[in-house]
Amino acid sequence: MPQLANATPERQADHFVNYLFARYPDNRHVRRVASWVGLIVKGIEKLNTNPYVPRDRQLRFDYNGRYGSCA
Numbered sequence: 001m002p003q004l005a006n007a008t009p010e011r012q013a014d015h016f017v018n019y020l021f022a023r024y025p026d027n028r029h030v031r032r033v034a035s036w037v038g039l040i041v042k043g044i045e046k047l048n049t050n051p052y053v054p055r056d057r058q059l060r061f062d063y064n065g066r067y068g069s070c071a
Contacts, residue, residue, distance in 0.1 A: 009045045012059065013038040
């Protein structure tokens with residue numbers, strides 16, 4: 001997933017939403033949660049961090065010497 005390390009937040013959010021819909025196509029909970037993905041990715045962008053994607057379903061970032069992740 002190194003191609004997502006320098007991707008725009010919109011592209012990163014798109015990747016994760018597509019993953020959710022491909023993996024769980026008939027899950028209503030996923031449809032409700034998917035709308036939050038863009039908000040979370042944009043929030044990480046505002047921290048001025050360098051996010052990277054170690055796995056298909058995880059976004060990781062370093063902020064103020066500490067690691068955070070969205071999985």
